[in-house]
Amino acid sequence: MSTTDATHVTASYHPAEVERKWQQRWEEQGINRWTAEELRSAEKPFYNLMMFPYPSAEGLHVGNIYAFTGADIYGRFKRLQGHQVFQPIGFDAFGIHSENFALKQGINPMELIPRNVERFTKQLRRGGLMYDWSHTVDTTHPAYYKWTQWVFLQLYKAGLAEKKEAPVNWCPSCNTVLANEQVVGGLCERCDTPVEMRFLSQWFFKITNYAGRLLENLKTLDWSDTTRKAQENWIGRSEGAELQFPIARPKVADDRHASAEIQAEKPVIRVFTTRPDTVFGATYMVLAPEHPLVAQITTDEQRASVDEYRRQASAQDLVTRKKTDKTKTGVWTGGYAVNPATRQEIPVWIADYVLMEYGTGAIMAVPGHDERDFEFAQAFGLPIVRVVAGEGEDADAPLAEAYTGAGRLVNSGEFDGMEVAESKRVVTEWLAGMGLGEQRINYRLHDWTISRQRYWGPPIPILYCDACGIVPVPEDQLPVELPFIADYKPDASGISPLARHEEWYRTTCPSCGGQARRETDVSDTFLDSAWYFLRYPSTDHDALPFDPQITKKWLPVDSYIGGNEHAVMHLLYARFVTMALHDMGHIHFEEPFTRFRAHGLIVKEGSKMSKSRGNVVVPDEYIADWGADTIRTYLMFLGPYQEGGDFRDSGISGPYNFLSRVWDSVLSSVDRPLEAAVEQKMHATIKKVTEDLEVLSYNTAIAAMMEYLNVVRAGGRTPERAAVEPLVRLVAPFAPHLAEELWERLGHAESIFVEARWPTFDAEKAVADTVEFVVQVNGKVRARMEMARGIAEAEARDAALADEHVQRWIEGKQVRKTIFVPDRLLNLVVG
Template sequence: MDYKQIESKWQKIWADTGLYKFDRSRVDKKYYCLEMFSYPSGAKLHAGHWYNYGPADTFARFKRMQGYEVFQPMGFDAFGLPAENYAIKTGIHPEESTLKNIATMERQLKRIGAMYDWDYEIKTCMPDYYKWTQWMFLQLYKKGLAYRKEAPVNWCPSCNTVLANEQAQGGVCERCGSQVTHKNLNQWFFKITAYADELLDCIDKLDWPEKTKLMQKNWIGRSYGGEVEFQVKDSDVKFKVFTTRADTIFGVTYVVLAPESPLVDLVVKDEQRAAVEEYKEKSAKATEIDRMSSTREKTGVPTGSYAINPVNGEEVPILVADYVIASYGTGAVMGVAAHDERDFVFAQKLGLPVKRVIKSKDGSNDALPFCEYGVLCNSGEFDGMTSEEGKLAILKKLEKEGKGGLKTNYRLRDWLVSRQRYWGAPIPIIHCDHCGDVPVPEKDLPVRLPLGVNFTPDGESPLKKCDEFINTVCPVCGRPAKRDADTLDTFVCSSWYYLRYADPKNEKAPFDSEWINKMLPVDKYIGGAEHACMHLLYSRFFTKALRDMGYLNFDEPFLSLVHQGTILGPDGNKMSKSKGNVVSPDDSIAKYGADIFRVYLMFGFNYVEGGPWNDNGLESISRFFDRVERIVKKCYEVNFDDAPLSKAEKELNRVRNNTIKCVTNDLGVFSFNTAVARLMEFVNAMYNYEVNVAKKNAIYKDCAKDLVLLLAPFAPHFCEELWEMLGQKYSVFNQSYPTFDPAAMVLDEVELAVQINSKMRAKVTVSSSASKDEIEKAALEAVKDQLSGAPKKIIVVPNRLVNIIA
């Protein structure tokens, strides 16, 4: 079969007949199947794209054949840093390179044979999309969920520019290799922390991978504890620390401030100032991830000041250490060296005191640090209490004295959404000297991204250099004003795209709420696990915020989530040009066709795990296709009769129904490799029947039809051709997916192994409905010449064997 020819043939027929157009009148039967959209940073789809989109399309086609009105859109996450960096390097404008890449990827996506309805395509870099991204920003701003404050950013002093976290990995600039520092700039944030509890409490209701749910739980990081206020000695300065172990507070021997905390400048003594400033400069070069690493060596310097422990009045030194992060908790922690592993190591290194205030409940463990719960000691009136009792009693007393109380803390921080970059959606805010921050009126959206901008890095947001853009008038007072020069994080664009897909041509709103509430939530979402704590979390936040504004009536965007694994190179390593192990889909498709490539991706790997590429797998699938084609050709070369089913035909029918059952179950859980293996077994059974039975029963043609229907979601072009060869009505995808007959899976007779003392001696065939006595009688008859007396015991394993203990 000429696979290239049939792919072109059927793609044209599908397009001409509008086979995959979403029927809005059947919205009550909708099934929203969504793959994470692509970022068009490269000119071609790679094997990883195919591994996401091909199997996902198989699942979508399966749901269509089960009677659902499948909505499967496609689009492009088209703003972002790679296109801007490419423009800086080559001089090609990001819009030009992005749209060119999109056009190429559209052609390639169509070649996959996926049933995307391109009428619903979106491109996030187009004004008709980012107009509504800006609208989303304004709604959050009106509700107090978007705000501006000073925050640290990564800064390269050599390039004189702000760097994204991705550009500052390891604390060095990816462009020039210089050490990255931090500087404070006014930044925009979304108040995702306002939804921390709901984001955490609702996640277990979702059909998501447990690992992904755990990652989000840990990222949100809710912890119950207390807040305790310390007074700086000989000063009016006070500060709070958060702790989950208030039972250890009598053991505090020092407190630590984050280097970037404003408290440092308030408490540092003159004689320590030089050392502290040097330490601050050094810590500014490290990323937060590096600073928080449990394996990193802990360092710190004293400020010369002391804090007063509120429970016992003891004076403890205040130090600065970079393992404390200003934006987490209060930016200050209490050091309890005797009962915390990190604090113990830090105290040992700096020669700080260690004071035991918790002992084991049975007195069996005196080793320090003792980090478990136990019984309080050296804790005044709280001695003898358990840790559980003590921390609650201590916090209640502190609350009564106005020095602390119960507190819930979160690891999650508000989402920083402003970027000092060019290729993104402009932030729709005007800064007026008289009126302050003024939102752009909705009637003036979109705030268009100007094209003629010099985005060569010079330390400022590129849009600041575009006078036509930056200079405007205040919509409130009419005086001269400035537009915000920053652009939105591209994750803002992708946090609501699943909503726009369903209503992409709406010019009056981002979507029609009545319609969107029928179309969503997404029933099945497919994409990479690397998005667990960003895109997936941000989308949940957007959905909940829009719900609370009255635009949506559902709580979660994605009801069910599947992560695909990673395709590795033939050498078992991650594909990269430098290793020379990149697999080009184009080369394989040119030789084998898209369907064989698709089916290999599903047969050769466990979908959620991936694995190393093997070219021999393509050849194996090619041979499988040849065998299937020969079965179909046999159906119009041979005459069939409708005689009653023989034993061989009943066995073939049993395999057929068992295959239908197993493939249906496998597809439902994305177990594509086992589903294809079942189909191969079915083909083997049909060949076995063909070899052993000269006269063909009509059951053979029925099996061939079911084989094509079962295989159709995997190999759409190939199976459309086979369906036509069988003389069936167009299209195979307008047919119902086969269902199995449980009765056909029950054999009239079963063959049992007969053992004597667990050793195989004979085989016996009995009725599938035979009683235990009848089975024992038949087994004894089969081996009577091998027995020398009455058996001691007979063990019957139904449908498998009989073991006679002699």
């Protein structure tokens, strides 16, 4: 008996009509909405999150829909498995991305960005995404950035925020400071403009205080290896030693009793090195041009040359100075330091390839065993001494190039003959005994520059008072609201547009009542996104940033999906802020994202999508023509979700036809027992799809469902209801509107995502009774045969010899050997 009436049987699949109906019903019934009480009482919570978008364009492109859909499928899958899934969405609407778009459009961002948010919202709603729109956040809304400013104040109170002058990356196009992580290949990651170096007074977060924990905790996270590796490399742990090179005042005697005099010499030049074993080969030192000791160590005779070189170096950008392949330049200061190992005076130079932001801003130069030092020594005629020799090498043989391999120490006093690996520790301990060295762990990571000399961001909640100095804005006076200003364009002065508005920045000091001035820089947009996941469940609360009970119930995030371009910046900053808030006692956990997966990228017809190529795919027209369910399924079918795929118009019809066949199969299904072959395939398919969804292998899950449907409809057979009802549940994460409609037509009153549960499988029934054997004759495939699983070699051989396709290749010949791979292959060697 048919499960549907005749009208339904003949009804064809019309995606637009189905999707409009179910999107309206989801909204009316609040299928995806959570109240505060429901969040508190959830018994099996699952926080499913996708990185929220920048509304910095006219709308979402298909690559965005690809990313969001993959996260949504996982959330719907978990919901069908019985989890109570909280899946919010918001907009990372502050920052240079959005402001640059506003500048390009010639519209004030305070007017333009809300329009973009509205446009993005409509597109996301049409995509059939399971978002709780009642818990949306917009980083530009005062109700949100009040708490971003609160986070800043907590870090300030904990001593993790400080203002200092430092060399910074400056984008002359965006007219703002960039964090190191925002410079890619020497270019601004937002606008591809070459970056410069400037010295500015900036606010920094002391993320370096957490370098060790940030690195160590990576071992505990369920993250993809590429993401973990990116963070490991950026944090950059190095084991070595900090050595002290006293500045020579009068000439130090070259004898064994010089150590006391050396220790009395102040000040000293401190260097971090991973090769303390080579200290005997340090023949000169190099300071960064900005090093504070340069002025003190420079002689009167060299001061003019040093000052001119420092001026030239300061005009370069940091990225250019980091290049290792450029011509080495430098100037001698006229001063000397004392090598703590040899007791010899060695000249002190300055050179632009040494940077204050790395190590101590000074290096001991060992030209015999460092390529950069070797090039510099050759350029300026400085001594090159071998202190490490490889197997069979002469200790006194001249070096044609720096030797960086393993070996034993030579020309190193009492340590001669010692292997490099052992000597690193021993030499460090020897110098430590004289008070001139100590073991040290160093990190590549630098403090996070958060000041931005732009308009479009949350004002930093700090005041400056002549009497009181730096004064944090009292928490009960938050938010410090961003005013509407017409002249919001940045300039090359390095001063924020807000500094042009005295009526805004003049205020009263909350400590003494005198005149004060507001900080006119705004904070980096990465601070907005470093804590937003904490706010989502607590958007109902205006009096606190995150409700303690709800936060303990739902956090940390169970599954987080986003772009791997944020593997360093966003994820690292979010981890730091979470750790800091944990240490202050505000939250109970120190890692924000239990599991993270990066999605792949979508290209169009083999090329990266870009406006210049004119190949950006806007999803709206495709959804209008094919339906959101088809586009969702097609995007997931393009390739492995974590790799991406090639969007081609010609491929869309395949997923559409598949969904249409599912529709027709359900509406024409009948109540009768399952055939054995269909039942086996059903259990095998449920097993396959379940396992694939857990690891985000969406393309193979879809392929498995397509294959299953072929079995269900083989030879034009009428499908059983028991065969198609599980299929509706399997397809629901991919095509939720279609699944809802078919679930209702199957006679169910509630939403499939409320009433249904993910289908289960019987592992024994999932195993097919037969397998396909490849039959070869002399190594060439001559037939493919279905045989009983577990068939013995002799029986498989007899079955193959009886097959007419095989017989024609062995006729008149003798089978001399049989090669048998159980349940897979039979090769008959004839002659």
